[in-house]
Amino acid sequence: MKMKKKMYIKTWGCQMNEYDSSMISGILKQRKHYEITNIPEKADILILNTCSIREKAQEKVFHQLGRWKYLKKQKPDLIIAVGGCVATQEGKEIKKRAKYVDIIFGTQTLHRLPKMIDLSHKIKKTIIDITFPKIEKFDYLPEPYIPNISSFVSIMEGCNKYCSFCIVPYTRGKEISRPCDDIIFEISLLAEKGVREVNLLGQNVNAYKGNTFNGKICKFSELLRLIAEIDGIDRIRFTTSNPIEFTDDIIDVYRDTPKLVSFLHLPVQSGSDRILKLMKRSYTVSEYKTIINKLLNVRPNIQISSDFIVGFPGETEQDFQDTLTLINDIKFDISYSFLYSPRPGTPAARLADNVTQNKKKQRLYILQNLINQQTTYWNKKLLYSTQSVLVEGVSKKNIMKLSGRTETNRIIHFTGSPDMIGKFINLKITDYYRNTLQGHVIES
Numbered sequence: 001m002k003m004k005k006k007m008y009i010k011t012w013g014c015q016m017n018e019y020d021s022s023m024i025s026g027i028l029k030q031r032k033h034y035e036i037t038n039i040p041e042k043a044d045i046l047i048l049n050t051c052s053i054r055e056k057a058q059e060k061v062f063h064q065l066g067r068w069k070y071l072k073k074q075k076p077d078l079i080i081a082v083g084g085c086v087a088t089q090e091g092k093e094i095k096k097r098a099k100y101v102d103i104i105f106g107t108q109t110l111h112r113l114p115k116m117i118d119l120s121h122k123i124k125k126t127i128i129d130i131t132f133p134k135i136e137k138f139d140y141l142p143e144p145y146i147p148n149i150s151s152f153v154s155i156m157e158g159c160n161k162y163c164s165f166c167i168v169p170y171t172r173g174k175e176i177s178r179p180c181d182d183i184i185f186e187i188s189l190l191a192e193k194g195v196r197e198v199n200l201l202g203q204n205v206n207a208y209k210g211n212t213f214n215g216k217i218c219k220f221s222e223l224l225r226l227i228a229e230i231d232g233i234d235r236i237r238f239t240t241s242n243p244i245e246f247t248d249d250i251i252d253v254y255r256d257t258p259k260l261v262s263f264l265h266l267p268v269q270s271g272s273d274r275i276l277k278l279m280k281r282s283y284t285v286s287e288y289k290t291i292i293n294k295l296l297n298v299r300p301n302i303q304i305s306s307d308f309i310v311g312f313p314g315e316t317e318q319d320f321q322d323t324l325t326l327i328n329d330i331k332f333d334i335s336y337s338f339l340y341s342p343r344p345g346t347p348a349a350r351l352a353d354n355v356t357q358n359k360k361k362q363r364l365y366i367l368q369n370l371i372n373q374q375t376t377y378w379n380k381k382l383l384y385s386t387q388s389v390l391v392e393g394v395s396k397k398n399i400m401k402l403s404g405r406t407e408t409n410r411i412i413h414f415t416g417s418p419d420m421i422g423k424f425i426n427l428k429i430t431d432y433y434r435n436t437l438q439g440h441v442i443e444s
């Protein structure tokens with residue numbers, strides 16, 4: 001029997017990159033009969049899916065490639081492929097600096113990998129395709145094979161918002177929505193295979209505007225309602241949405257549709273109107289609060305999480321205090337906070353900055369402390385309550401336990417039996433750690 005070729009995929013960055021990597025592995029499995037290996041030395045192709053959202057992304061890529069170069073010396077037929085956001089931005093530079101790289105592909109051309117691999121076997125030159133072919137990528141999604149109980153479903157890509165600090169519009173391209181019927185078809189298929197929860201994925205899901213079979217445009221709120229109709233799908237999540245375009249019709253879906261979870265990640269970035277303006281976020285703190293208040297009106301138990309950027313150029317002590325005030329007001333749940341990192345080519349990278357790195361780090365520390373306190377507040381509120389938990393599988397931390405998620409996205413570990421996997425179980429919360437909960441079954 002012929003041995004199957006092996007692929008090793010290293011992924012950095014966001015859920016979109018994770019999703020793309022699963023798409024790459026699906027495509028190469030179906031069209032080139034590769035199988036996954038976790039050992040780079042055993043691979044016939046090494047794939048690096050890169051991220052450029054923060055830090056010195058470029059150098060990190062060259063360090064990794066430098067390590068793989070030695071593997072290629074031992075195995076000259078080995079293919080090295082680099083994709084993702086750094087490849088899209090710096091493709092030509094990679095070709096120049098790392099001549100041993102065989103394939104450079106972009107965020108929108110990963111479906112062309114099988115052809116690029118064929119070509120690479122024929123010509124011994126770096127093959128590069130980092131173009132933005134319109135929507136083509138969605139037509140090549142591999143069929144979902146062993147889906148998890150909770151599955152990501154890509155509904156749109158790209159971003160047109162051009163926040164002044166952000167690289168995404170340059171690396172992911174313009175907003176493109178997948179046709180509505182394709183999404184409904186995929187989710188129905190997932191439901192048939194046992195999926196109970198979908199997490200709709202996109203850089204800006206609430207900007208979704210997909211074509212329907214009868215030539216109309218389906219908005220995000222309409223898409224949510226259609227998905228809620230699918231038998232077997234009992235929970236709907238999405239990530240990430242933006243306060244811009246978080247319109248009342250979406251809030252109405254929260255009012256009408258219990259399948260849409262009482263949890264929302266809605267990145268605010270800063271609590272200072274002055275900074276929000278410099279960031280080109282197009283909303284004010286008061287507009288953000290209005291959205292949250294409307295949501296609380298229809299869903300009093302909804303929990304909100306956010307992203308924050310600390311140390312944006314010129315952030316004053318007052319700006320920072322305003323962010324802390326907003327955090328206190330909203331009582332955000334588990335949130336993500338980052339030190340501002342200038343991204344080459346973005347407008348904010350040209351702004352004058354008089355805040356020292358030390359000061360920025362101090363502020364980040366203070367902000368993270370406050371968020372942690374609030375996470376504990378929410379954990380305490382959950383203690384001894386009963387929660388409906390979708391059981392996802394065996395706990396990664398302890399194989400004697402199962403794990404699942406509450407509606408508010410908290411991971412919970414508990415003792416149970418394997419037949420509970422894929423079901424909703426009522427658990428009593430008995431203890432909490434910083435980001436996870438402990439519980440015991442009260443009813444199945």
Ligand code: SAH
Pocket residue numbers: 053054165166167168203204240241242267269307308309338339340341342343
């Ligand atoms: N579409 C999402 C953001 C995607 S990027 C939104 O609308 O908010 C994910 C997060 O990375 C952002 O929310 C932001 O907090 C952070 N981020 C993006 N660019 C950054 C930069 N240059 N420096 C620090 N953090 C950044």
Ligand code: F3S
Pocket residue numbers: 159160161162163166167168169203204242
């Ligand atoms: Fe980035 Fe702003 Fe879009 S943070 S992904 S440019 S909404």
